[in-house]
Amino acid sequence: MSSESKPTIISHNISVSYGPVTALSDFSVKVPSGxxxxxxxxxxxxxxxxxxxxxxxxxxxxxxxxxxxxxxxxSLVVRDMIGYMPEHDCLMDTFTAVELVSYMGQISGLxxxxxIPRCHEMLDFVGLxxxxxxxxxxxxxxxxxxxxxxxxxVHDPKxxxxxxxxxxMDPQGREDMLSLISKxxxxxxxxxxxxxxxxxxxxxxxxxIVIGEGRLITQGNLxxxxxxxxxxxxxxxxxxxxxxxxFIKSLRxxxxxxxxxxxxxxxxxxxxxxxxxxxxFRLCGESQVQLRAYYPEKxxxxxFFIGAVGGGGKDGN
Amino acid sequence: xxxxxxxxxxxxxxxxSLRERIFIMSRTLFMKKMKSKGIIILMVLGYLGVWAFPIxxxxxxxxxxxxxxxxxxxxxxxxxxxFTALLTSLACSDAISEDLRSNSFVLYFSRAMxxxxxxxxxxxxxxxxxxxxxxxxAMIMAVAILGTQSGNDYLSGIGVLGLxxxxxxxxxxxxxxxxxxxxxxxxxxxxxxxxxFMVFIILTIIGNLFSEFDRNWRLLDPSSLLxxxxxxxxxxxxxxxxxxxxxxxxxxxxxxxxxxxxxLRLHLKEVGK
Numbered sequence: 001m002s003s004e005s006k007p008t009i010i011s012h013n014i015s016v017s018y019g020p021v022t023a024l025s026d027f028s029v030k031v032p033s034g035x036x037x038x039x040x041x042x043x044x045x046x047x048x049x050x051x052x053x054x055x056x057x058x059x060x061x062x063x064x065x066x067x068x069x070x071x072x073x074x075s076l077v078v079r080d081m082i083g084y085m086p087e088h089d090c091l092m093d094t095f096t097a098v099e100l101v102s103y104m105g106q107i108s109g110l111x112x113x114x115x116i117p118r119c120h121e122m123l124d125f126v127g128l129x130x131x132x133x134x135x136x137x138x139x140x141x142x143x144x145x146x147x148x149x150x151x152x153x154v155h156d157p158k159x160x161x162x163x164x165x166x167x168x169m170d171p172q173g174r175e176d177m178l179s180l181i182s183k184x185x186x187x188x189x190x191x192x193x194x195x196x197x198x199x200x201x202x203x204x205x206x207x208x209i210v211i212g213e214g215r216l217i218t219q220g221n222l223x224x225x226x227x228x229x230x231x232x233x234x235x236x237x238x239x240x241x242x243x244x245x246x247f248i249k250s251l252r253x254x255x256x257x258x259x260x261x262x263x264x265x266x267x268x269x270x271x272x273x274x275x276x277x278x279x280x281f282r283l284c285g286e287s288q289v290q291l292r293a294y295y296p297e298k299x300x301x302x303x304f305f306i307g308a309v310g311g312g313g314k315d316g317n
Numbered sequence: 318x319x320x321x322x323x324x325x326x327x328x329x330x331x332x333x334s335l336r337e338r339i340f341i342m343s344r345t346l347f348m349k350k351m352k353s354k355g356i357i358i359l360m361v362l363g364y365l366g367v368w369a370f371p372i373x374x375x376x377x378x379x380x381x382x383x384x385x386x387x388x389x390x391x392x393x394x395x396x397x398x399x400f401t402a403l404l405t406s407l408a409c410s411d412a413i414s415e416d417l418r419s420n421s422f423v424l425y426f427s428r429a430m431x432x433x434x435x436x437x438x439x440x441x442x443x444x445x446x447x448x449x450x451x452x453x454x455a456m457i458m459a460v461a462i463l464g465t466q467s468g469n470d471y472l473s474g475i476g477v478l479g480l481x482x483x484x485x486x487x488x489x490x491x492x493x494x495x496x497x498x499x500x501x502x503x504x505x506x507x508x509x510x511x512x513x514f515m516v517f518i519i520l521t522i523i524g525n526l527f528s529e530f531d532r533n534w535r536l537l538d539p540s541s542l543l544x545x546x547x548x549x550x551x552x553x554x555x556x557x558x559x560x561x562x563x564x565x566x567x568x569x570x571x572x573x574x575x576x577x578x579x580x581l582r583l584h585l586k587e588v589g590k
Contacts, residue, residue, distance in 0.1 A: 054427055056587050076429040080332065084427035090420045106341045108428050109332030124323050151424065156328035184325045 008190040014062030023048040025214040037201040038194040040211035046194050083157035085148045087164040093137035097147045108155035122150040141168035160191045202301040231274040232297035239289030247287035339438045346442025363400035368454040376461040381468035383477045385551035392484045393544030402517045408446045409496035410510035412439050418504035422586040432583040452485030484550045498575035501582040532558040536567040
């Protein structure tokens with residue numbers, strides 16, 4: 001991934017308030033290219049950040065740079081580089097998908113002669129067949145999500161904001177949508193995905209930004225974030241009950257044991273071990289238990305998210 | 318349905334200017350309105366009721382030249398105003414309310430389009446529709462009278478033709494801001510259409526009711542205000558007890574106040590309120 005490459009969006013200490021409510025407070029972040037998960041509880045400031053990037057909100061202080069352009073003074077240039085797929089229903093339902101996507105293409109700067117073939121290309125890409133000639137009011141939620149994606153990419157933006165892209169879709173539809181997002185990424189774009197379905201995000205994104213109470217809680221490469229920072233290791237062992245009791249007692253004496261769980265005669269023990277594995281092997285031998293597996297614990301994105309938001313204030317940079 | 322194994326293809330064309338994009342908005346709205354049965358029926362009825370007879374009458378009736386008085390009485394006529402008001406109410410009813418209902422402002426404002434550009438696009442589309450009823454037939458009528466005149470003073474006739482273009486433009490644009498404002502206040506197009514027409518009626522009633530005490534109250538009646546304005550354009554006398562300055566102020570208010578309200582509504586929508 002490209003977290004080491006030049007950031008696409010740089011936010012310099014922006015603060016945004018709605019009257020007495022502070023939505024973003026001294027928020028600084030560097031968004032790399034690739035697929036980036038934008039995480040945060042409701043009201044954390046994700047939408048405010050997106051609106052600030054689009055130049056729709058004027059920050060009280062600070063500034064945002066998008067590929068070298070200022071979000072406020074060059075907002076129209078910036079918006080030409082951005083595609084936005086909103087979360088809520090936003091499609092003019094009296095239009096057909098062809099009319100809407102080609103119209104949005106033309107509003108985004110495509111010539112009419114380009115917009116029509118491009119619209120069909122994008123509708124083919126998102127997998128909308130003959131339904132494209134029907135009014136949008138007759139579409140299912142999944143089809144509407146596809147049209148929303150098509151209108152967001154019709155002008156080939158460099159940056160794409162996807163707000164809950166799999167919202168309301170069935171499992172197959174979700175898989176399809178994630179596959180589409182991965183395909184778009186191949187053309188070297190920055191795709192910011194805001195979703196509450198963390199499993200989806202884990203499948204496609206390379207980088208995560210966690211926002212809480214208007215502040216950056218943490219950000220970084222997803223693999224590194226999920227690897228955990230506390231040298232968590234998983235041990236899977238088998239043995240007689242008496243041997244296991246002795247082994248766990250010895251283990252607790254030597255390491256910090258986080259959890260012990262028996263799964264069908266096999267014990268899963270999570271410990272913190274920043275050092276090498278030789279003491280583990282020695283203890284297993286001494287206690288006469290079979291060591292079946294020993295590997296670093298990987299957090300799920302959900303565990304990570306709950307930990308990050310619950311803990312708060314942790315800066316992963 | 319299912320996913321087509323088509324790859325994502327980048328687009329490498331040249332982007333159009335902002336002005337062209339605004340025109341696309343106007344053209345799309347215009348085309349949509351031209352497919353509306355209600356608008357077409359109203360327009361045909363209007364052509365027959367307002368324009369057909371005067372065009373034929375004034376062209377066939379012996380006349381020496383195209384004069385301002387003839388055009389002024391036609392452009393300030395009550396039937397023209399009623400049909401224009403009906404057409405404006407109908408054409409503007411869903412221009413903004415439809416976007417309110419479908420939450421589609423975000424699609425415009427996430428693109429290189431500002432509130433004023435959006436408003437210009439919508440106004441442009443409605444203007445094209447109304448120009449077909451107010452401006453085009455007025456020009457046809459003026460040309461027809463000019464073409465059939467017995468006198469040789471074509472120069473003054475061309476002057477009146479120019480004034481007719483101005484008068485037609487004013488008639489076309491005069492009611493649009495108020496009707497668009499009503500459309501921006503509700504997400505039901507029927508409410509917007511009825512509301513717009515009711516505002517015209519109520520203002521007319523108030524204007525006529527209070528004009529018993531002071532003639533300036535008639536300026537609140539959009540029909541009378543437009544008639545005075547047309548008289549002024551064609552160099553005709555306006556009633557001595559009507560203040561010219563106040564008429565100009567009320568006329569400006571009819572345009573500026575609704576536009577300011579629409580702008581505020583769009584601003585709130587832009588920031589997501």
